[in-house]
Amino acid sequence: MAEAIRNLISILDMSVEEIDHLIEVADDIVANHDDYTEICRGKKLATLFFEPSTRTRLSFEAAMLELGGSVLGFSEASSSSAAKGESVSDTVRTVGCYADIIAMRHPKEGAPLVASRRTTVPIINAGDGGHFHPTQTLTDLLTIKRKKGELGNITLGLCGDLQFGRTVHSLIEAMLRYPNVKFVLISPEELRVPEYIREKLREAGAQWCEVESMEEVMPELDVLYMTRVQRERFFNEEDYVRLKDTYILDMEKLENAKPDLTIMHPLPRVNEISVKVDDDPRACYFEQALCGKHIRMALILDLLGIK
Numbered sequence: 001m002a003e004a005i006r007n008l009i010s011i012l013d014m015s016v017e018e019i020d021h022l023i024e025v026a027d028d029i030v031a032n033h034d035d036y037t038e039i040c041r042g043k044k045l046a047t048l049f050f051e052p053s054t055r056t057r058l059s060f061e062a063a064m065l066e067l068g069g070s071v072l073g074f075s076e077a078s079s080s081s082a083a084k085g086e087s088v089s090d091t092v093r094t095v096g097c098y099a100d101i102i103a104m105r106h107p108k109e110g111a112p113l114v115a116s117r118r119t120t121v122p123i124i125n126a127g128d129g130g131h132f133h134p135t136q137t138l139t140d141l142l143t144i145k146r147k148k149g150e151l152g153n154i155t156l157g158l159c160g161d162l163q164f165g166r167t168v169h170s171l172i173e174a175m176l177r178y179p180n181v182k183f184v185l186i187s188p189e190e191l192r193v194p195e196y197i198r199e200k201l202r203e204a205g206a207q208w209c210e211v212e213s214m215e216e217v218m219p220e221l222d223v224l225y226m227t228r229v230q231r232e233r234f235f236n237e238e239d240y241v242r243l244k245d246t247y248i249l250d251m252e253k254l255e256n257a258k259p260d261l262t263i264m265h266p267l268p269r270v271n272e273i274s275v276k277v278d279d280d281p282r283a284c285y286f287e288q289a290l291c292g293k294h295i296r297m298a299l300i301l302d303l304l305g306i307k
């Protein structure tokens with residue numbers, strides 16, 4: 001019997017053991033880079049980006065190129081036949097004739113799931129609306145593992161737009177599966193995590209709290225995950241302008257932080273981290289972007305059944 005096609009739509013599609021395996025492969029790619037440079041020769045990755053991206057699309061493409069494979073695709077809907085009214089289903093069914101694996105970003109929640117039912121090649125959700133961003137979560141898990149040595153036993157602060165920030169939702173769901181993680185959710189009242197995430201925290205019996213002041217919780221954090229206020233998901237500009245600069249992490253706010261705090265951000269950043277923080281050894285967001293390439297290399301190998 002033919003093996004079922006594997007996709008990555010939500011981080012919960014992967015067990016903790018499968019994530020551990022990806023992290024091991026990502027570390028092996030760094031340690032034994034030369035062993036991987038031809039491993040995807042003859043394979044093609046399609047990147048279908050109906051929404052803007054720098055890191056996700058380019059790290060996927062860099063990942064496939066470093067594995068010896070090739071890439072094709074588009075970086076905006078306007079340069080594809082979506083602009084003529086073609087459905088996502090027809091687009092992916094067509095691209096499945098040209099590529100061995102597809103990474104897709106779409107503004108509509110659920111679009112990658114629909115796509116996965118219309119093609120015979122693996123589909124990777126590279127972000128769907130305000131819903132999920134599982135490869136960012138894999139990136140975040142690899143970063144935390146490399147910085148802290150383990151994925152449990154930490155106090156994790158998540159700060160900013162917790163309502164629309166899909167990276168936050170996926171990261172909370174993923175971290176709920178590790179032991180002794182305390183979640184400190186820092187946001188203004190209007191940008192609190194959605195109720196379904198709160199329900200998951202309750203159901204899991206997690207240690208968690210919601211606060212509005214970053215300064216008040218800073219001394220207890222092991223990891224601080226900053227996020228951008230998601231302008232593109234707001235219904236009106238007035239609310240965005242009022243909320244966009246609620247949190248700006250600067251050197252003064254870090255005075256009471258732990259010396260081994262890990263500062264993360266999925267990027268892009270707007271104003272929420274002062275550029276002066278970039279030179280602090282606790283700032284890890286560019287290392288995090290590099291982790292994104294390593295984990296996407298491991299994911300491509302996994303979904304293609306190579307490693």
Ligand code: CP
Pocket residue numbers: 052053054055056057127136266267268
């Ligand atoms: N973190 C992230 O998804 O960045 P891009 O939007 O640049 O891909």
